[in-house]
Amino acid sequence: MAEVNGLKLEQRHGKSRVRVARVWKSHDGKYHFAEWSVNISLLSDCLPAYVAGDNSDIVATDTMKNTVYAKAKECSEQLSAEDFAIILAKHFTSFYQQVTAAIVDIVEKPWERISIKGQHHEHGFKLGSEKHTTEVMVDKSGTLRMTSGIEGLSVLKTTKSGFEGFIRDKYTMLPETRERMMATEVTASWRYSFESLSSLPLKPLYFTERYMDVKEVLLNTFFGPSKGGVYSPSVQATLYEMAKAVLGRFPDISFIQLKMPNLHFLPVNLSSKDNPVIVKFDNDVYLPTDEPHGTIQATLNRIRSKM
Numbered sequence: 001m002a003e004v005n006g007l008k009l010e011q012r013h014g015k016s017r018v019r020v021a022r023v024w025k026s027h028d029g030k031y032h033f034a035e036w037s038v039n040i041s042l043l044s045d046c047l048p049a050y051v052a053g054d055n056s057d058i059v060a061t062d063t064m065k066n067t068v069y070a071k072a073k074e075c076s077e078q079l080s081a082e083d084f085a086i087i088l089a090k091h092f093t094s095f096y097q098q099v100t101a102a103i104v105d106i107v108e109k110p111w112e113r114i115s116i117k118g119q120h121h122e123h124g125f126k127l128g129s130e131k132h133t134t135e136v137m138v139d140k141s142g143t144l145r146m147t148s149g150i151e152g153l154s155v156l157k158t159t160k161s162g163f164e165g166f167i168r169d170k171y172t173m174l175p176e177t178r179e180r181m182m183a184t185e186v187t188a189s190w191r192y193s194f195e196s197l198s199s200l201p202l203k204p205l206y207f208t209e210r211y212m213d214v215k216e217v218l219l220n221t222f223f224g225p226s227k228g229g230v231y232s233p234s235v236q237a238t239l240y241e242m243a244k245a246v247l248g249r250f251p252d253i254s255f256i257q258l259k260m261p262n263l264h265f266l267p268v269n270l271s272s273k274d275n276p277v278i279v280k281f282d283n284d285v286y287l288p289t290d291e292p293h294g295t296i297q298a299t300l301n302r303i304r305s306k307m
């Protein structure tokens, strides 16, 4: 933030939705592939550009775009979206004297290796559904803030869900139930506790593996065991269990936010004057709807122990 002519100015500039795809061929003839949409935002000392039309301290956003392709070319080994974001952010903060911090976020398209007759294909991929996201912020001193997430993880269970005991008043019509569908589209975002570039794990694809593992913990907790599942008394309670399971399992995650809209499946009952029972609901025929839908979200944070 700067003060100019008695006014406060906060500014940043960057390039959005730079799309890049990278192929790596390994020695065994197998191809690896990633497709990313990259957003870059630079915090830099370039006030004269705003107040005097002087661009001499500006990193052109076109240059930022080109940097994405140049760095993708340089990355000769397959790497996670997180590591690519860090490479870019490190470049901008170390290469340009004017840049004090860089924020890079990436959405990875969910290309999954295809299997043909049970065999992993060498070079064939199909598009999955949920997306891996990440945002890193790096400043000149090497301080790091790093989050990763999942977008669009659609899940549904046909039973083992209920909702009872909520406030009843003159506007309440919803019956209590211990038997309903539960459907949501999970958006998750978690912060890693690595707070400097020098503290990052060195293991290749560490963050890709973490992403897969977090997703698995979220799904296992949502569904419960394949036989019998687990009863959910509310979206709130399930969300909390999912967030708690992630923090319990991964010490390097310091907080997690989950957004879980309650996508309703409404019981269908049809009757008319002539035909009082056309369809009588018996946990079988539903009207799926996502409008309106419930919105349930929460963040679970570790309470730091005071020394």
Ligand SMILES: O=c1[nH]c(=O)c2[nH]c(=O)[nH]c2[nH]1
Pocket: 163, 174, 233, 234, 235, 236, 262, 294
């Ligand atoms: O799991 C639920 N949580 C709610 O807060 C809520 N509200 C509602 O109408 N149905 C539900 N279900």
